[in-house]
Amino acid sequence: MEIKVAIQGIKGSFHHQVAQEYFGEGVEIHPCLSFEELVDSLLSGKTEQAVMAIENSIAGPIIPNYALIDKNNLHIIGEHYLRIHQNLMVLPGQKIEDISEVHSHPMALLQCMDFLKKHPNIKLVEDKDTAETARRIKENSIKGIAAIASKTAAKMYELDIIAPEIQTINDNMTRFVILKKENSFVPQQDINRASLKFELDHKRGSLAAVLNVMSDCKMNLTKIQSLPKIETPWKYSFFVDVTFDNYSDYAKTKSLLEIMAEYFKVLGEYKNTKPLAE
Template structure:
C-alpha cells in the first residue's frame, strides 16, 4: 500500500521560506498546503486538511515573532520538531531584464529590513512591501513586470523562472530563522527527545523566576531561549515561554518535578529532537 505524502501547511505560497523549511525537515516528498496567514495553518491542521504545520518563531536578527507564541498556546498542538533555515536573499526579475531598467523592489517587510545596505546603495529604488517573498516573485512572472524585481530565495527563482540579478544582498550573512513543526496529538510519534518548549507563569514577587532557573541549573538543563509575554487582562503578569535542552532524560524529568512547585498554568508545548544541521543537510 502506497504511503500518503505528509500534508504540510505553510504560511505563504510555494517557494516561500516556510516551504524551504518544510523540505529541510520532511524532505521533498510532501504535499504543501498554502495558507494566507499563520492562523490559517492552525485551522487547516484542526480541520484535518493538513497533517503538520510549519511556523516561523524567531529570526536571529529581527527577533521573536511574538503573535505566534499566542497561537502556540491557544491551539495547543504539540511541537514535534524544529528546523533552522539560513536566510539568503537574492534580487530577481524576468530573464533579460537589466538592472538599469529596475524602478521598484518588492518583498516581505522583514526581508526588506534585512537588506538595508543594498537599499542604502540604491536610494533611487522604490520599495513596495508585500505579505510573502515568493508571492512577489510569482507576481513578476505572472504579470511579466520588466521594471520590478523581487527579493526572495533560490527556490522562488527556480520555480518561477526568474533571473537572479544580484546574489546574497542580505546585510548580515549569518542570518537564519527558526521554524517549529507541529501536528495533532494523534500524529505524535514517541521519539527520544532532548529538547522541550515549555510555558508557565510565576508569582509576581521578587525571586520567583530565579527559583525556576535555579532548578534548571541544579539539574544541568540548558535554557536555550526565554521569551516573556503579557497575560491578557492581568497587569504586570507574564507568561514565560522557555526552550530547554538536556543530555540525560533523568535530569529533565527531575527538573520538571522541581519547577512545578514554583509555577502555575504550566504547559509542555512539545518534546522533540533538537535541530542538527549535519543531519538536515544530508537529507
Template sequence: MDLYDYRKGVLIKNKSNIKIGYQGIKGSFSEEAMIEFFGENQNEVSYDKFEDVFIALEKDEIDYGILPFENSCTGAITAVYDLLSKYGFYIVGEECIKIKQNLLGINGSKLEDIEEVYSHPQGFEQSKNFLKNHDNLKLIYFYNTAISAKHVSDLNDKSKAAIASERAAKIYGLDIIEKEINDNESNNTKFVIISRKLELSNDCNKMTVTFSLDNKAGTLYNFLKHFAENKINMVKIESRPSKSRLWEYVLYVDFEGNINDENVKNAINIIEQKSKYFKLLGCYKKKEI
C-alpha cells in the same frame, strides 16, 4: 497535571501518508524547510497566512504545520509564538535552513530600472543594509517572499522586483539582479513542526515549556534556578505579553533534555507546581547544524 499524563501523546510520528501545511507557495523558505524535514514529494497544502495553517490543523485538514519560529539575525517570529498559544498546539520537531535573500526581477531588468520591491517583512528586515544603500526603492510588504516573486513575474514589469530565494527565481522565471543581499552571511531561520498532539520518543533531546510568572521580585530567578540546579542547559528564553492581564508575561524556555531524564522531571515538576500557568509545548529532536 502529573508528568505522566503527557505520555498520552502519540509516540513517534508516523511519517507516511501525512498532509503538511505551510505558509506561502512553492519557492518559499517554509516550503524549503518542509522539504528538508519531511523530504521531497509530500502531500503538501499551502496557505496565505500563518494563521491559516493553524486553522487547517484545528479543522483536521492537515496533520502537521511547519512555521518559521526564529531568525538568527532578526530574532523571534513573535506572531507564531502567539498563534501557538492561541491554538494550544505542540511542537514535534524543528528544522533550520540557511536563508539567502536576492533581488529578483523579470528578464533583462537592471537595478537602475527598479522602483518597487515586494517581499515578506522578514525579507526586508534581513536585507536592511542593501535597502539603506538604495533608499529610492519603494518597499511593498507582501504575504511571503515566493508570493512576491510570483507577483513580480505575473506583473512582467521591469520596474518591479522581489526579495526572495534563488529557488523562487528559478520557479517563477526571474533573473537575479543582486545576489545574497542579506546583511548577515550566516542568516538562518529555525522552523517548528506543529501538531495537535504531543509526540514523545526516546531520541528527543530538546524541550520547550511555557509558563507564566507573578510580577514579584525574584520570581524569574526562582524559576530559572531549577534549570541550573538540575544541570539543564537552557538554550533560549522568549517572553511574550500574556494578553489576559496587563503587563504580565508568558515565558517560553527551550532547553536540552528528554522528558524521561530524571533531572528534567525534577525541574519541570517544581516549575509546574510553582507557576500560575504551565504547559509542556514539546519534546523533540534538536536540529544539529
C-alpha cells in the same frame, strides 16, 4: 500515503524548502496565505502537520507565532534550521536601473537593509510573502518592480537574479518548528530539547528562583522571553527553551515547575537539530 503538510506561503517559499528537507521531496504541500490559516488547516484536520517559522538569528523570535501555538494548544514535535539566502530578482531583461520599487516580506527587507540603503532611489514596499511577489511579477509581466526571495522562487517563477545573496549577514538562519494538533509519541532517548511556558506570581525574585532550579537540574536555557498574558495586560508569561543530556533531569525539572509555577505547560519535547556553527 503522503503526509499532508501546511506551509506558510506559496510554492518556492522558504517554508516550502523546509518541508521538502524535513519530510522529503514527495511531501504533499498545502500553501496557506497566513499563519492563522496554517493553524486553521491543522485544527480542522485538513493537514496533519505544519511547518512554522519561529525564530530568526537576526530578527529574533516571531512573537505572534508563539502566541498562536500557545492559544491553540498545538504541539511542537520537531524543528529544522534553514540558512536564509536572499536574492534580488526581476523579469528577464530588466536591469537594476529599471527598478523603482522592491517588494518583499518585511523580514526579508530588514535582512537586506545594507544592500537596499545603497539604492536609495528604490522604494521599499512590504508584502505578505517573498515567493508570492516573485510569482506576481512573472504572471503579470510586471516591469520596474523587483522581488527579494530564494533561488528556488527565481527558478520556479523564471525570474533573473540581478543581485545574488544580498542579505546583510551571511550567517542568517531561521528556525522552523514542526507542529501537530495532537502530540506524537517521541521516544525518550530521542528527546533533548523542550519548549516550556510558565506563569509566576509577582514576588520579586520568583523568576530567579525558577532559573536556579532549572540550572540545578542541568537544563541549558537557550532562550527566554516574557510575553504579555492575553486578557490581563502587563502580566507576563515566560516562554523558555531548554536543552539537556538526560531525560531524567528534564522530568525532575517538570515536576518542580509544576509545584513552583502558578501555571505550567509543555509546548513541545523533541530532538534538538541545531547545526553546529561553521
